[in-house]
Amino acid sequence: MEKQKTKIDDIDRARFDFRDADQSGYKTGKGLTAGIVTEISKMKNEPAWMLEHRLRSLEVYDRTPMPAWGPPLDELSMDEIVTYVRPDTGLKSDWNEVPAYIKSTFERLGIPKAERESLAGVGAQYDSEVVYHNIRQELLNQGVIYTDMETAVREHEDTVRELFMKLVPPEDHKFVALHGAVWSGGSFVYVPEGVRLEIPLQSYFRLNAPGAGQFEHTLIVVEKGARVHFIEGCSAPKYNVLNLHAGCVELYVREGATLRYSTIENWSKNMMNLNTKRALVEKNGTIEWISGTFGSHTTMLYPSSILKGEGARSTFTGITFAGRGQHLDTGARVVHLAPNTSSTISSRSISKDGGIAVYRSAVSISPDAAGAKSSAVCESLMLDGESRSDTIPVMDIRTDQADIGHEARIGRISDDAVFYLMTRGLSEEEAKAMIVRGFVEPVAKELPLEYAVEMNRLISLEMEGTIG
Amino acid sequence: MSQFEATLDRMPVPTWRWLHVNDAGVFLQGTDGEASGADIRTSGRVIIREDFSGLKPSEDAAAFFLPAGMGAFIAENANRRHFIRIPRGYSEPEPILLTLRLDDENPVLVDDIVIEAEEGASVTVILKYTSESGTPARHCGRTRVIVRPNAAVKLVKVQMLDGEAAHTDTIGGFVEAGARLNVILAELGAARPLSSCNLILAGEGAAAGLDVIYLGDGKRALDLSYRVEHRGRKTVSGIRAKGILMEQSRKVFRDTLDFKSGASGSKGREEESVLLLSPKVQNVSVPLLLCGEDDVEGEHAASSGRPDEKVLFYLMSRGIGELEAKKLLAEAAVSSIVEQIPDASVRDELLAAVERSIEKGGQTA
Numbered sequence: 135m136e137k138q139k140t141k142i143d144d145i146d147r148a149r150f151d152f153r154d155a156d157q158s159g160y161k162t163g164k165g166l167t168a169g170i171v172t173e174i175s176k177m178k179n180e181p182a183w184m185l186e187h188r189l190r191s192l193e194v195y196d197r198t199p200m201p202a203w204g205p206p207l208d209e210l211s212m213d214e215i216v217t218y219v220r221p222d223t224g225l226k227s228d229w230n231e232v233p234a235y236i237k238s239t240f241e242r243l244g245i246p247k248a249e250r251e252s253l254a255g256v257g258a259q260y261d262s263e264v265v266y267h268n269i270r271q272e273l274l275n276q277g278v279i280y281t282d283m284e285t286a287v288r289e290h291e292d293t294v295r296e297l298f299m300k301l302v303p304p305e306d307h308k309f310v311a312l313h314g315a316v317w318s319g320g321s322f323v324y325v326p327e328g329v330r331l332e333i334p335l336q337s338y339f340r341l342n343a344p345g346a347g348q349f350e351h352t353l354i355v356v357e358k359g360a361r362v363h364f365i366e367g368c369s370a371p372k373y374n375v376l377n378l379h380a381g382c383v384e385l386y387v388r389e390g391a392t393l394r395y396s397t398i399e400n401w402s403k404n405m406m407n408l409n410t411k412r413a414l415v416e417k418n419g420t421i422e423w424i425s426g427t428f429g430s431h432t433t434m435l436y437p438s439s440i441l442k443g444e445g446a447r448s449t450f451t452g453i454t455f456a457g458r459g460q461h462l463d464t465g466a467r468v469v470h471l472a473p474n475t476s477s478t479i480s481s482r483s484i485s486k487d488g489g490i491a492v493y494r495s496a497v498s499i500s501p502d503a504a505g506a507k508s509s510a511v512c513e514s515l516m517l518d519g520e521s522r523s524d525t526i527p528v529m530d531i532r533t534d535q536a537d538i539g540h541e542a543r544i545g546r547i548s549d550d551a552v553f554y555l556m557t558r559g560l561s562e563e564e565a566k567a568m569i570v571r572g573f574v575e576p577v578a579k580e581l582p583l584e585y586a587v588e589m590n591r592l593i594s595l596e597m598e599g600t601i602g
Numbered sequence: 603m604s605q606f607e608a609t610l611d612r613m614p615v616p617t618w619r620w621l622h623v624n625d626a627g628v629f630l631q632g633t634d635g636e637a638s639g640a641d642i643r644t645s646g647r648v649i650i651r652e653d654f655s656g657l658k659p660s661e662d663a664a665a666f667f668l669p670a671g672m673g674a675f676i677a678e679n680a681n682r683r684h685f686i687r688i689p690r691g692y693s694e695p696e697p698i699l700l701t702l703r704l705d706d707e708n709p710v711l712v713d714d715i716v717i718e719a720e721e722g723a724s725v726t727v728i729l730k731y732t733s734e735s736g737t738p739a740r741h742c743g744r745t746r747v748i749v750r751p752n753a754a755v756k757l758v759k760v761q762m763l764d765g766e767a768a769h770t771d772t773i774g775g776f777v778e779a780g781a782r783l784n785v786i787l788a789e790l791g792a793a794r795p796l797s798s799c800n801l802i803l804a805g806e807g808a809a810a811g812l813d814v815i816y817l818g819d820g821k822r823a824l825d826l827s828y829r830v831e832h833r834g835r836k837t838v839s840g841i842r843a844k845g846i847l848m849e850q851s852r853k854v855f856r857d858t859l860d861f862k863s864g865a866s867g868s869k870g871r872e873e874e875s876v877l878l879l880s881p882k883v884q885n886v887s888v889p890l891l892l893c894g895e896d897d898v899e900g901e902h903a904a905s906s907g908r909p910d911e912k913v914l915f916y917l918m919s920r921g922i923g924e925l926e927a928k929k930l931l932a933e934a935a936v937s938s939i940v941e942q943i944p945d946a947s948v949r950d951e952l953l954a955a956v957e958r959s960i961e962k963g964g965q966t967a
Contacts, residue, residue, distance in 0.1 A: 539905050
């Protein structure tokens with residue numbers, strides 16, 4: 135009997151692919167020069183130290199080579215990218231004041247509804263600037279700060295100056311140097327000692343302008359014993375020109391604090407997503423990364439946890455879905471610097487229609503991290519023979535008093551599993567659908583309900599035919 | 603005397619530069635062509651020649667880990683050249699043993715060895731490398747194995763050079779339909795062993811096993827890169843590594859299963875376990891799974907840790923001293939591979955080398 139393949143449809147992007155006419159109030163020219171960088175700083179009325187930081191970052195960018203590993207980036211030409219696009223509105227805290235066309239965009243993405251129903255605060259960035267930020271009054275009363283980065287640079291200058299790009303310095307790699315030069319927008323969150331937010335904060339990033347870059351900066355400080363869940367969502371309409379996203383996320387998790395950072399990324403397939411995220415976790419603190427990568431043409435994204443204090447903990451749960459024309463290089467990095475630190479990595483990927491899914495990780499255990507524990511499980515599902523799925527983990531262990539385990543599996547849907555389920559009364563299609571849903575379930579269950587539903591819709595699994 | 607210096611790509615696919623696993627430098631010393639010391643023990647109908655005449659062209663699997671010019675350097679400088687050919691359908695019952703010694707008279711060895719098992723033939727070849735302590739020995743070797751349809755080859759390579767020796771070694775295996783190649787590799791000596799192996803499962807139903815024992819003591823820095831390429835349909839492979847690290851030794855172990863498009867129905871598994879006997883070791887593991895075919899099963903697992911306190915306590919409560927207990931644990935760690943070596947004297951030598959190392963370095967743990 136001839137083998138037939140399961141058919142799993144591409145992610146349905148119709149909900150994200152609408153676009154607005156470019157009504158930007160101001161944008162820089164294409165390319166990257168000291169003049170453009172100075173212009174951005176001037177437009178934002180920044181303090182001198184930030185301009186200095188931008189210009190220093192530009193120097194680092196100019197002298198730093200492109201990565202010699204990872205997906206090909208030949209298509210990226212900075213001469214063609216507009217680094218700053220300001221929408222024709224200022225920052226609003228009343229939804230009704232946001233221009234109608236921007237409001238309509240975010241309403242179609244479900245943002246205001248989510249705010250009403252399940253979020254403690256919302257930020258919305260359109261191209262290079264945050265257009266809306268709001269937070270519930272009771273959180274303000276507890277001293278929680280949730281604002282756009284530009285406001286934070288002005289109103290919380292000392293804190294920002296102390297922490298901004300200290301965890302992810304411009305020297306780290308070429309695209310973070312680029313970010314340091316042209317960053318714009320993003321969110322600043324400060325959760326005071328002991329304050330525990332029971333419902334999440336969310337920032338949503340929308341890049342509308344064709345051929346533009348988005349370089350938002352997210353800085354979160356969770357003080358001793360505090361707790362917060364931060365969600366970011368990203369999308370863009372599809373254009374025929376390349377867009378670039380090179381954001382940077384710096385998270386400071388103080389003693390005994392917990393931060394959950396969830397991302398559902400669904401950029402359009404003309405997007406180069408070269409993003410950097412890093413958390414510094416102090417004694418008995420916890421960082422929890424939840425990461426769903428569905429969109430973009432090319433992604434390089436490896437959330438990093440630096441476990442600096444004794445007993446610090448990191449968990450990473452990620453899913454990547456690579457379809458036609460996509461090269462998604464994702465994973466995680468963990469550095470154990472202190473005794474009794476622990477980390478888990480759970481990664482799942484699906485590749486189909488020639489898509490390339492790469493899992494890349496690095497777990498480092500320093501000589502001071504006696505009693506460290508790390509466990510990584512990486513599973514990849516290949517849905518056809520045109521696609522690729524690669525697993526590239528590195529473990530660097532420098533103490534004998536660590537308990538380290540790593541497992542990875544690559545394969546397709548097992549005939550035996552389908553057969554077993556069929557003997558229990560399921561049709562073949564139901565059996566296959568159940569297996570694929572089961573495969574993504576570890577990530578889905580970590581997401582807030584509305585995002586889990588969203589992910590199921592994104593994956594839009596349509597089962598047809600039989601498994602070969 | 604000629605020399606060769608280059609940077610070797612050690613990863614089939616590179617990753618972050620700061621991890622320092624992507625490449626390694628190599629410096630090779632040429633020879634004046636004088637043959638180094640070697641003993642050859644063989645019998646039967648196996649043909650061993652000093653040149654490669656009569657070798658049928660075949661893809662060079664060893665080239666995968668060699669930079670441009672290094673293959674030619676080995677060919678030009680080889681002072682030990684052997685072509686071991688097993689005739690069609692012939693099974694050699696006794697292992698062929700080549701002992702290659704480096705000493706004051708022959709401190710530089712460049713060996714270039716080809717083993718070809720013709721269709722349906724089978725053989726075991728053991729290559730043993732030793733050097734006298736204190737000799738500034740330099741070894742560079744290439745072993746190419748061609749396993750024709752339905753043939754079977756077991757290659758055992760045991761490196762027991764002294765702790766100061768230089769050692770760069772490459773194995774290439776090309777396995778045709780229905781054939782099997784088992785490689786057992788023990789890297790026990792030298793200062794900075796640079797060891798590579800690339801096995802290509804070219805034909806349908808080809809199979810390969812790669813069993814590796816490595817030992818780190820003193821300040822030894824082991825740099826190991828192994829890969830199996832599944833090209834044919836229904837090919838099967840297993841990479842299994844057992845390591846012991848002590849004192850201030852360092853090790854980078856990269857093992858790759860690479861499933862090419864078209865290798866449907868293939869299965870591969872890689873597995874590494876490391877026994878750590880000192881808090882100052884550096885243990886780097888890079889298990890890669892590369893997959894361009896959906897109809898395959900690939901998995902890897904890696905684990906490392908120091909001896910289980912409960913097991914140590916149990917042994918010591920039975921009157922066994924800590925050092926003896928560690929020797930027992932080390933022996934147990936490598937025994938499943940050692941017992942696959944079909945020569946008692948080589949097995950004993952290998953275990954004795956492990957024991958000596960623990961006696962020397964296990965005390966500091």
